[in-house]
Every structure is written in structure tokens, then in C-alpha cells.
Amino acid sequence: MTSFQATLDDEEGIAEELAASQREISIAEFFEKNKHMLGFDSGARGMVTAVKEAVDNALDAAEESGILPDIYVEIREVGDYYQLIVEDNGPGITKEQVPKVFGKLLYGSRFHAREQSRGQQGIGISAAVLYSQLTSGKPAKITSRTKGDAEAQQFELTIDTDTNEPVIESERTVSWDRSHGTRIKLEMEANMRARSQLHDYIEHTAIVNPHARVELKEPKEHFKFERADGAELPEETEEIRPHPHGVELGTLMKMLTATESHSVSGFLQEEFTRVGRKTADDILDAFRDRHYGRELAWSPPVEHDQERSLEAVVTDAVSNKSVADTEAFVEEVASALRDAGDVTYTELEALVADVAESVGEDTGTTFGDTVQENVVDALWDLLTESRADDLFSHVDAATTTQKDDATVRGLAERIAEKFGEDTPRDRLTYDELKRFVVRAAETTEEVDDVTVGETARENVTEELWERAARPVDEDVPRVREVADDRDTASELLNAMSSVDVISPPTGCLSPIKSDLLEAGLKKEVDADFYAASTRDADVHGGDPFIVEAGIAYGGELQDGQVDLLRFANRVPLVYQRGACATTQVIKDIGWRNYGLDQSGGSGMPSGPCVIMVHVASTNVPFTSESKDALASVPEIEDEIELAVREAARELKSFLNERESRRKRRQKQNVIADILPKMATKVSEMTGREQLNVDDSLARIMNNVLVERRRDGDTVQVVVENHGSKAADLDVTDIVSVEPESLSAGTVVEMDGEWFVKWSPSVSGGDEAVLSYDVTDFEETDFDLSVKGVADERLTVNR
Ligand SMILES: Nc1ncnc2c1ncn2[C@@H]1O[C@H](COP(=O)(O)OP(=O)(O)OP(=O)(O)O)[C@@H](O)[C@H]1O
Incomplete structure (x- = not known):
């Protein structure tokens, strides 16, 4: 066989030969060969992706139409194949659209819309149809009924991969018990090896979409995730125009x-x-x-340094005018220029034109364009001769006093040298000006052996740009x-x-919001601690986005590597965790600072913990069309980090608090063990009655001590706060007889018992005495309870 390479050198017309074999490739044909790009790499994965595409579409469609989604997913094993059925109660799809939606890749309603939705590209469900027809050879069966239609339309269709057009195999009208909705049936070569990913996807979808009812029936298991009580549709999103920041x-x-x-x-x-x-x-x-x-402005040279006065320069530039008129003109120009202080070329032109007009009116002599041009040129030559003097003042103002005059002068002169024919009107952009300063600084460093660092260079450029340069009109x-x-x-x-532009409106986004996020986590995991945060909207590539994060810790969660749940536009991401920007951000955070273990101080942290990250955007940047992992976009990564750190700070406080409580409890146990023994010993040695040690214990531990004391038939409930902070307590004493002469507080009778309640606020180091009288102390039952202080800080002596 002759390869093209072998014949390339010696044969003419090879390009024509190549051309004969070149032809257009249809998108369907391309994806037929590159199924993995759309998430259909294997039978296991293909099933999860097909479910995901259909369920995401069902949720999008129902929400857009203001319908609370009700989604049924069924997977059946049929011989060597699997059948996937996804049914929704959405708006349905019109008869005309069904073939294109399912039978044509890159056909959809969301690609051009700047609005948050699960679908973005218009490729998902048709790719599932393509996968099913490739692996089973069977057409997709679609049933859809739109609101108000008496019957449903049913299609059997495939995709013609050569043309990327639908082929309708059959079409009929059928009756369907749903008043509106869509049902998709696909048959494919698949397996259930990715069962756990499938369950995760469905379960996590239910967590972040509490307004949806989702049911999954597969060969082994059957789950129903009911709609959360009272859950409403997410707020309706609006389409927006792009934001000026970040557009490419x-x-x-x-x-x-x-x-x-x-x-x-x-x-x-x-x-x-x-x-x-x-x-x-x-x-x-x-x-x-x-x-x-911008144009640089220069001032006339200092008079005594001048070889020729301003007046002489102007006089020389004016010709053919009477001496008196010339003098009047010269005097006016010179004084206007001295008043102006410094001028740009454009300002000089205007200044000379103004004087020419006013002196012309006064004298009746015309100082026309040629005279004006000559005068401007002559004066500009004069002004620019002494650029270095002006630059000296600016460089001096912008640099520290450590730079001696010679260095400043050297730098100013070198900057001045850069101006010339290449800078007509001394007009420069910021970058050009910066280059001048940098080059001058480099030469000064080399020649004068001094340092003109990055900050000095920036300060000089900034000073010149802001004070010596003027915007052009x-x-x-x-x-x-x-x-x-x-x-x-x-x-x-x-x-x-x-330019600063206010953040984009967030009406196009539908974040889960921190309270729902926390509620979702609570529903999913039984933990001791939950926190969630929702950031303000930011922009990437002209598209707004919002990042949210949640953390659950402790309780029933297993120790080991932290479980990371990733979501994009309310869709759980189940594959390619390692390739996801979210994972990278989590790994780069120093989790030891937040109380989680992290071997080597980086990488995935460990602990009984779940971290949840949700990115909502009008255009989520995924690493590929299969929408498994977020691409690394710095603006989004920064926001993910900030959102996670916000929630992590709460985790840290919780863990610190828990640790200090643990230590306190340990200390209290030791003291509580020793003190009574000491009291016994002291009483044995002194022969005196043994002391009650509760009071001392409370004092040592800076505790709040609540103690009942008796004074005849008066009951006193004494609250001693041995801590440094005020304690706000709720004290309840349940008494078996009716109490009298109550000090403040309230009393309520219930079933023959009297509930005496006080809510004292006792400052650190203070004491409060709450009291009431009973008829016979000995015959009365009491039940004292205290709330408002953590157990380990409280000693109640009933
Ligand atoms: N169950 C459904 N009910 C109503 N409309 C639907 C349904 N499924 C799909 N559609 C319509 O068909 C279009 C194409 O769906 P498809 O899954 O191919 O792409 P997408 O969801 O827009 O984007 P992506 O490729 O990112 O998933 C959608 O944009 C939507 O307008």
C-alpha cells in the first residue's frame, strides 16, 4: 500500500487526491464515534447519563411552565437489553417539535438563552436516543401530550447520522391518562454496574429539588422521593443580556x-x-x-534658565503684522500660558486660537491659521525642551525620600529622552508610558547603580498618568x-x-439558598452540625453565577475521606470528581485550620463530614459536553473557596466549642471526684460537719450555680453566676402546692401542679434570688429545672 507520505515528495496533485477523500462530517456522525464526550462511554455509564438527560429535561420543562414536577423513572431488563422509561407531568412537546427535539443533535431551546437551566446545549436527549439506537437498533418511542389536547401523539423515531435529521418510523395518536406531559422509552445495551451512581444522582436530585416528586423503579430497588411539605417552585428566572465583565x-x-x-x-x-x-x-x-x-502637559521653562523669553519665541513666530498688534498678541499669549501653568499640545492649540481671536477682534488684524501653527510649534518646542524639569517634580513626588536628587533627575531625564518624533503631540497610552518608565528605570539602575523597584516604577507611571497626562477630547x-x-x-x-459595573441582576439565577441547602443536607444526612452559605452573584465570561456551599459534620456520618457533593444548576454531578474544579478548590484549602484532618496539609480532608457545593449560572463552564465536571475558571474557583470557607468557619467554631466543652467536662469530672474526698478528710480531721462542695465546684469551674435554699416556709432559688459573661436563664420550679408571695416571675397551674417561671439575667460575678412562700415546706414537692446555660457550665443543687 502506498502511503501519502511516501508519495508526497514525488507526485504532483496530492492535494487533489486528498481533497477527493475530504467531506463534511455531520454532528451526529461525529458523536456516534465520540460517544464518551457526551457521557456514553460504557453501558453502565450510558444508563446513568440517559436517565440524567431525561430527568434534567423533565425538571426544566415543568419548572419553566410553573408545574411542580412529578417524574417517574423505570428501568426494565428485557433479554439482553435494558429499557429506560422516563415520564413527566411537564407541558408536553408539540407534534411538530418532537422529531427535532429527539431526532436531531444540537436542537434545543436553551443554547441562546442567558438564563439558568439544567440543559444548555441542546444535545442531551438526542444523544441518548442516538446511543440507544446504536446499541439496540431500536427506535426511541416518545409519547407527548400538550395541555388542552384531547389525545397524545406517539412517535417512533431514529436519527439519520449522515444528515443529523430525524427519521420517523411511525406516528400515531393515542389516549393517555396524563393531561399533559412527556414519556420517553429507550432501549439500550446497558448494565446496572453504576447502580450506586444512579441512586446518588436521583437521591441528590431530590435533595436540591425539594419541590419535585421523583420515583425510581429499577430491577432491584424502588425509591420514592416525595415532594417536601409546602415546597414551592424555585423563583422564576428571567433572561438577561451579558454583563460587560469577562466577555471574550x-x-x-x-x-x-x-x-x-x-x-x-x-x-x-x-x-x-x-x-x-x-x-x-x-x-x-x-x-x-x-x-x-493621553497627552502629556508641560510647563514653560523657568524664566531665568531660559535663553529666550516666551515673548521672544512668540514674536519670532509671528510675521507680517504691525509691531503694535504683534506686541498685543505676544503679551496675551505669554500671559495666558503663564496662567495655565502647564498645557498639552491640544490645549496649546486652543489657547493660541483663543488669543488670536480675541486680539484679532481688538486690533482688527487677523492672526490666521499659519501664524497660529507657527506660534504653536515654536512654543511646543520651547515647552518640550524642558520636559525633564516637569518630570523631575513628578518623579520626586512619586518616589520615596530615600531616592537622592541625582537618581530622581537621572530617571526624569531618561524618561524625557523617550519622547520625540515617535510620540507626536506627546500622546501615549498607559502601557506606552509604563514602558518609558520601565526602560528609564532599567537604565538608571544599570548606570547609577541604584534600585528603582517595581513599586517605584508603578508609582511614577501612575503619577504621570493621573497628573501630567490629560484625556484627549x-x-x-x-x-x-x-x-x-x-x-x-x-x-x-x-x-x-x-470600569466598575454593578453585579448582574440575579433574577436569571435560581440558587438553592442557604436555608434550603441546610434543610436538604438535614434530610440527607443525620449529623450533629450543619452550616450553609450563599455568596453574592459574580460574573465569568459575561455570565453571572452564584456559588453556595454547605457542610454537615458528625452524627451518623462515617469517619474517613470527606464526602464531596457537587451540583451545577441543581443537577448533581456524579462522575469525574477528580477532574472537577470544585474538588481542586477543596483540596487546596488548609482544612486543619478548620478542625478537619488533612494528611500532609493538603488534599481531600478527612472526618465524618459532607461538603456540598452548588454553582448556579446562566452558563456553567463544564470540562466537556457530558457535563460531569466544572472547568477551572478562576472567578468561579475563588467564589467556591469563599463559600466553602464561610461554612467552614462555622464548623471551626462548632468544633472549638465542642473541644472546650470536652476539656471542661474532663476537668470538672476530676475536680468533682477530688473535692468530696477532700471535704470528707477535712471533716474527719477537724471533727466538723462536712461541707457541701457544689458551691466551691461552681466557683472553681466558673459555673452558674442554681441552688434551692429554705428560710422557714420561704423557698429561695439562688442563682450565682461565677463566670465572666452574663447568663440569661429560664428557671422553672414545679411545686405541688400553690405558691404565694412570688418574687417577680409567673405561675401557672396545670393538673394540680404549679409551674413557677423566672427569666433572670445575671451578670458575671452577680447573684439573683428568686423566692416564693409555701404553706408547709416539709409537705411540698419541688422539681427545679434550668435552661439557657450549657450543661457543663451549670450546677443545679435541688
Ligand atoms: N421532557 C421534556 N418536556 C418538554 N420539553 C423538552 C423535554 N425534553 C426536552 N425538551 C426540549 O427539547 C430541547 C432539547 O433537549 P436536549 O436534552 O437535547 O437539550 P438541552 O436540555 O436544551 O441541553 P443539554 O444538551 O445541555 O442537555 C430542550 O431544550 C427543551 O426545549
């Missing part, structure tokens, strides 16, 4: 080409969210700076010009990201 250059250019606006200001306000007139103006200023640069290019030039578009993009 290609996208911006595409938007510039497509917009109907002619001005950049209009374009920004029309096409982006959160851009009003004021923000658009700020962006235009920043764009102008980047596109035109020119219109920014029109949309068309920006669209046609990549560099200009890039300047606009840069300007857009440099």
Missing part, C-alpha cells in the same frame, strides 16, 4: 457586528446588562484612553470601525473590564 474578544466582535446601534455608547447600553448612560460614559473614557492615549470610533478592527475591539474590551 470573539464574542464582543460578534456582538459588534450584529448590533443595530451605531454608536459605541448605544451598543453598550443596548446589548449589555447593568450599563446605563453613566457607566457607558465611564467605559467610553477608558476606551478613549486606550485608543488615543475626541470622539471614540463608531461601532462599525470597532467591529472591523481587532485591536480597537480589544481596546474596548479592556476598557469594559477596567
Whole structure:
């Protein structure tokens, strides 16, 4: 066989030969060969992915139509194959759409919408159809009924992989007991080896979608996750326009080409969210700076250093005018310039034009364009001769006093040298100015053997940009010009990201919210501690996103590696944990600081703990079309870290508190053991009655001591606070006779018992006495209980 390589050198027409074998590849054909990209790598995985695609769609569709989702999933073993049935109570799909939705890859309603939804690409369910037809050779059977239709439509269809078009094998009308909804039946070569992932997916879907009812019946098990009581649909989301931060250059250019606006200001306000007139103006200023640069302003040289006075320079530049008129003009220009202090080239032009006009009016002589140009040029030459002097003042102001005058002068002169013919009007962008400063600093370091560090370079550039340079007064290019030039578009993009723009509206997002997140965790795991946090919205690539995190710890949770539950747009992610940005962020956090073990100080922490992370966005960046793992996007990673740390801080307080309680209990046990023995010994030795040690114990442990004392038939409940902080208590004494002369508090009778209640607040080191009288102390029963102080800080002496 002759390879192309062998013949490449010696034969002509090889390109034509190659061309003969080149042809368009349909998307369906491509995915037929690359099933793994869509999550259909194996029979086990294929089943989970197919369930996930169908259930995600069912949830999306029902929610969008304001219907509380009711989803039934059934997996049946049929000979060598498996049948998957997913049924929903959603809005149904119209007869015209069914073939395209299921029989054409990349057909969907969500790809172009900037709104949070589970589906994004319009490929999921048709990929499941493709997988089933490839592995079983059977068509997909779809039944769908839309609201108000008397009957349902049923299709059997396949995908023509050559054309990526649906092939309808049969079509009929059937009766269906559901008033609206969709039922999908797919047959595929699969297995149940990924049963636990399938269960996880369904169970975790139920956790983050408490408003949905989800049922799974598979060959071995049958689960029903009922809708949480009172759970409502997530708030309706709205579509939004992109946010100006983080849009990519290609996208911006595409938007510039497509917009109907002619001005950049209009374009920004029309096409982006959160851009009003004021923000658009700020962006235009920043764009102008980047596109035109700024002009440096210089002051006239100090008079005594000057070889020729300002007046002499102007006089020389004016010709053919009477002496008196020239003098009047010269005097005006010189004084206006001295008043101005420093001017840019443009300002100098305006200044000379103004003087020419006013002196012209006064004298009746015209100081026309040529004269004005000559005067401007001559003065500009004069001003720019002494750039180094102005630069000296600026460099001096921007650097520390440690830099001696010679260094500052050297740096100023070297910056001044960079200006010249290459910088007409001394106009520079920030980056160009920075380059001048950096190059001058490098030369100064080499020649003068001094250090001009990064901070000094930045400070000098900043000082010059803000104080010596002035924005130019020119219109920014029109949309068309920006669209046609990549560099200009890039300047606009840069300007857009440099300006503060308020965060995007979050109405397009539907976070779970921290209380539901915590409730979801409580439903799933029986733990001692729960915490959750929801961050404010941020932006990536023009798309808003919100990160939420939850932590559960202790209780029934098993020790070992922490279990990480990942969610994106309320969809549990069950595969590719290692490749997910979420996992990486968790591994990079120093968990020992938060009280969890972490071998080597990095990596997955361990402990009886579950960490849950949810990223909600109008466009979740996944590592691949199979939507298993989040891609590493710095803005999202930062927010994941902050959300997890917020919840982890609560975990840390809980663990610290628990540890200090443990130590306290240990100490108390030791003291409680020793003190009575000591009291016995003392009483034996002194022959005196043995002391009650509770009081001493409370004092040693800084405890709150609540003690009943008797004074005849008066009952006293004494609260001694030996701690340093105030204690707010609820003290209840249940008494078998009616109490009288109650000090504050309330009394309620129930079934022959009297509940005496006080709520004293006792400052650290203070005591409160609560009292009442009874008719006969000896004949009365009491039952004292105290709330408001942790058990280990409380001693109750009944
Ligand atoms: N059960 C359903 N009820 C109503 N409409 C549906 C249902 N399933 C799919 N659709 C419609 O079909 C479209 C295509 O679904 P598909 O799963 O192919 O893509 P997607 O959900 O938009 O995105 P992704 O590829 O990210 O899953 C959806 O956008 C939706 O408009």
C-alpha cells in the first residue's frame, strides 16, 4: 500500500487526491464515534447519563411552565437489553417539535438563552436516543401530550447520522391518562454496574429539588422521593443580556457586528446588562484612553534658565503684522500660558486660537491659521525642551525620600529622552508610558547603580498618568470601525473590564439558598452540625453565577475521606470528581485550620463530614459536553473557596466549642471526684460537719450555680453566676402546692401542679434570688429545672 507520505515528495496533485477523500462530517456522525464526550462511554455509564438527560429535561420543562414536577423513572431488563422509561407531568412537546427535539443533535431551546437551566446545549436527549439506537437498533418511542389536547401523539423515531435529521418510523395518536406531559422509552445495551451512581444522582436530585416528586423503579430497588411539605417552585428566572465583565474578544466582535446601534455608547447600553448612560460614559473614557492615549502637559521653562523669553519665541513666530498688534498678541499669549501653568499640545492649540481671536477682534488684524501653527510649534518646542524639569517634580513626588536628587533627575531625564518624533503631540497610552518608565528605570539602575523597584516604577507611571497626562477630547470610533478592527475591539474590551459595573441582576439565577441547602443536607444526612452559605452573584465570561456551599459534620456520618457533593444548576454531578474544579478548590484549602484532618496539609480532608457545593449560572463552564465536571475558571474557583470557607468557619467554631466543652467536662469530672474526698478528710480531721462542695465546684469551674435554699416556709432559688459573661436563664420550679408571695416571675397551674417561671439575667460575678412562700415546706414537692446555660457550665443543687 502506498502511503501519502511516501508519495508526497514525488507526485504532483496530492492535494487533489486528498481533497477527493475530504467531506463534511455531520454532528451526529461525529458523536456516534465520540460517544464518551457526551457521557456514553460504557453501558453502565450510558444508563446513568440517559436517565440524567431525561430527568434534567423533565425538571426544566415543568419548572419553566410553573408545574411542580412529578417524574417517574423505570428501568426494565428485557433479554439482553435494558429499557429506560422516563415520564413527566411537564407541558408536553408539540407534534411538530418532537422529531427535532429527539431526532436531531444540537436542537434545543436553551443554547441562546442567558438564563439558568439544567440543559444548555441542546444535545442531551438526542444523544441518548442516538446511543440507544446504536446499541439496540431500536427506535426511541416518545409519547407527548400538550395541555388542552384531547389525545397524545406517539412517535417512533431514529436519527439519520449522515444528515443529523430525524427519521420517523411511525406516528400515531393515542389516549393517555396524563393531561399533559412527556414519556420517553429507550432501549439500550446497558448494565446496572453504576447502580450506586444512579441512586446518588436521583437521591441528590431530590435533595436540591425539594419541590419535585421523583420515583425510581429499577430491577432491584424502588425509591420514592416525595415532594417536601409546602415546597414551592424555585423563583422564576428571567433572561438577561451579558454583563460587560469577562466577555471574550470573539464574542464582543460578534456582538459588534450584529448590533443595530451605531454608536459605541448605544451598543453598550443596548446589548449589555447593568450599563446605563453613566457607566457607558465611564467605559467610553477608558476606551478613549486606550485608543488615543493621553497627552502629556508641560510647563514653560523657568524664566531665568531660559535663553529666550516666551515673548521672544512668540514674536519670532509671528510675521507680517504691525509691531503694535504683534506686541498685543505676544503679551496675551505669554500671559495666558503663564496662567495655565502647564498645557498639552491640544490645549496649546486652543489657547493660541483663543488669543488670536480675541486680539484679532481688538486690533482688527487677523492672526490666521499659519501664524497660529507657527506660534504653536515654536512654543511646543520651547515647552518640550524642558520636559525633564516637569518630570523631575513628578518623579520626586512619586518616589520615596530615600531616592537622592541625582537618581530622581537621572530617571526624569531618561524618561524625557523617550519622547520625540515617535510620540507626536506627546500622546501615549498607559502601557506606552509604563514602558518609558520601565526602560528609564532599567537604565538608571544599570548606570547609577541604584534600585528603582517595581513599586517605584508603578508609582511614577501612575503619577504621570493621573497628573501630567490629560484625556484627549475626541470622539471614540463608531461601532462599525470597532467591529472591523481587532485591536480597537480589544481596546474596548479592556476598557469594559477596567470600569466598575454593578453585579448582574440575579433574577436569571435560581440558587438553592442557604436555608434550603441546610434543610436538604438535614434530610440527607443525620449529623450533629450543619452550616450553609450563599455568596453574592459574580460574573465569568459575561455570565453571572452564584456559588453556595454547605457542610454537615458528625452524627451518623462515617469517619474517613470527606464526602464531596457537587451540583451545577441543581443537577448533581456524579462522575469525574477528580477532574472537577470544585474538588481542586477543596483540596487546596488548609482544612486543619478548620478542625478537619488533612494528611500532609493538603488534599481531600478527612472526618465524618459532607461538603456540598452548588454553582448556579446562566452558563456553567463544564470540562466537556457530558457535563460531569466544572472547568477551572478562576472567578468561579475563588467564589467556591469563599463559600466553602464561610461554612467552614462555622464548623471551626462548632468544633472549638465542642473541644472546650470536652476539656471542661474532663476537668470538672476530676475536680468533682477530688473535692468530696477532700471535704470528707477535712471533716474527719477537724471533727466538723462536712461541707457541701457544689458551691466551691461552681466557683472553681466558673459555673452558674442554681441552688434551692429554705428560710422557714420561704423557698429561695439562688442563682450565682461565677463566670465572666452574663447568663440569661429560664428557671422553672414545679411545686405541688400553690405558691404565694412570688418574687417577680409567673405561675401557672396545670393538673394540680404549679409551674413557677423566672427569666433572670445575671451578670458575671452577680447573684439573683428568686423566692416564693409555701404553706408547709416539709409537705411540698419541688422539681427545679434550668435552661439557657450549657450543661457543663451549670450546677443545679435541688
Ligand atoms: N421532557 C421534556 N418536556 C418538554 N420539553 C423538552 C423535554 N425534553 C426536552 N425538551 C426540549 O427539547 C430541547 C432539547 O433537549 P436536549 O436534552 O437535547 O437539550 P438541552 O436540555 O436544551 O441541553 P443539554 O444538551 O445541555 O442537555 C430542550 O431544550 C427543551 O426545549
